[in-house]
Amino acid sequence: MITITHYLVLSAILFTLGVVGVLIRRNAIIIFMCIELMLNAVNISFVAFAHYLNSMQGQLFVFFTMTVAAAEAAVGLAIIVAVFRNKETVNIDDINIMKW
């Protein structure tokens, strides 16, 4: 029997993977994908709760999240492409011109 706990644990594992990925990776695209991973981990919890509570609201929010994630992917990838054209790298340690 798969209970809500399993879903939530899976969500937490995916979210943690996303966080750790954001914190330790250098490649901008991978960081970007980790952010997507975190968003989708949250989506899993939303769907699980929606099912468990018999409410459509959770599923509704997933659509919002996916919309935001799509928009973010479009903008974010465009920025990364623009940065790559300028600096020939997507290593975020090299993209530090705003630093003091």
Add this chain to the structure above:
Amino acid sequence: MLNLVALILLFPLIGTAINGLIGKNLRKETVGYVACGAIGLSFFVSILVFIGLLLLPPDARLFEKQLFSWIESGSFKSAAGLQVDPLSTIMILVVTGVGFLIHVYSIGYMHSDKGYHRYFCYLNLFTFSMLLLVLSNNFLLMFIGWEAVGLCSYLLIGFWFEKKSASNAAKKAFVVNRVGDFGFALGIMLIFLTFHTIDFTEVFSAASHGNFAAGNFTITIITLLLFMGATGKSAQIPLYTWLPDAMEGPTPVSALIHAATMVTAGVYMIARCNVLYMLSPFTMTVVASIGAVTALFAASIGLVQNDIKRVLAYSTISQLGYMFVACGVGAFTGGIFHLMTHAFFKALLFLGSGSVIHALSGEQDMRKMGGLRHHIPTTYKTFLVGTIAIAGIPPFAGFFSKDEILLESLVRGNFIYWAIGALAAFFTAFYMFRLLFMTFHGESRVEHHVAEHLHESPKNMTLPLTVLAILSFFGGFLGIPGASAISNFLSPVFGERGHAEISGTEAGVHHNAWLPYLMMVVSTVIAIAGIYLAYQMYIKKPELPKKLAERFSLIYKLLLNKYYVDEIYDALFVNPTKIMAVQLWKRVDALMIDGSVNGIARLVGWFGNTLRYLQTGYIRNYAFYIVVGCICIIVYVALGK
């Protein structure tokens, strides 16, 4: 005519404004005319006021003019008001009259100075301040004048401020006067606390209507504090040290401020407050004693000084001492009379010395003078008159006033005052004739290149000398014993107190009618003895002074170095203050205040510098902090349940 009194103040103020604001662009003649014209007009109005006062009956000779209400704060009221009475009238006549002559003299004396307009601006401002001092009808306005003359004195002593010694002398005068003014200000505050008013008329009527017994403690403190101010301004022991140094200023300034007018402010103030002083026998004793000691002390220093102006400076201190003796024994008329005659002959002597210095291209050392009487005859003749007047030979002015003081000090005071005064008079006659002989008689010791330029001063310098010489000769007739015009004139101010009690009884002392005449003879003999001694030492046997100096080298050195008072003050007050100031600067200011301020800044800087490393600029570090924060919150919430 009495209503015109405000004009007396206005003219010098206008002169100051014109010369101070646009004097730089005016021609020299115009500057001189403006300054002299201002004082001349002032003098003219003073005469009108004097005539106006004479037209009133003697008992009604008190006129007050309220200009505007000045300070009103709670129960404290002070109006800017002027007071015309016989005492202030004599003072304004002396200040504007002698002041006018000195202004005229200054045109010649200062003609080649580049600070010409500045000089006349200050001189007019001084005259204004002095007139304010003597005309005000309350203590506070008087204090304003009192401080303003101090300021002008400072500005004019330091007139040649490029010279280090001049600017030092100016500072010394200012600081020493500050000590006295501190007492004066306290005295005024105490007057307000005691009488609840600072108006002269109200204070004196309250004091004279028997609310205070003689010897009242508060009155004694008040009068002593006021006298402290007087010792500063009028150069008495212990605050006299600034006056000899004040000779660094231009000579006409020495004549006007440091001989004729400003330094007599203390005498005027005590005479003005005679009601208060009479209530305190203790203060009177202090005043007379300090006056007597100062008279002798300064005269003894004057015996051996070689700088012509310094001799005159010590002579001034000594003569001021006489005036305080007169006030201290209650003979206020005598004090004011001597103030007046002293203004004439001392201004004459200073201007004469200025003329000598002018002729010798700036030489002030009497050892480099001598035999000048043929070269500058007008100066010599007028100087001779002044010297005889100060020495006290009848019928010159100084004789009458000094004789009156000596007589009064014997009759009202005691034998000691008289003896000290007589000894000081002997010294005075000696050192003044020593000065005269060293400067004008004997062999010329003038340096060769200076001797070539020897010349008599121009007309505008010799004319004031002549006028002052005439005044020094005739001034004394105002106070002939028995028929003293000045004593009658002043009697409304001093009442019976200030009268010259020539014959009759005073305080239970019976004395004979022949005493005044005896005293006159004695005074004259003393003066002649002094002159004879000076003649013997400096004309007949010029080698004698040197022998005496070697014989009594200890005393000679002591006198020449002015009893080392400056050195003692340096050791006792000046250097400890300096050391304290340096310590305050280095320890308190630099170390503690600057240290704490800089320390706080440095601490903040260090803190920021350290915290700076938190702000790496790496997004993941910030994200990490966020995650750590989130975990903390989750743990807290989880544990909280």
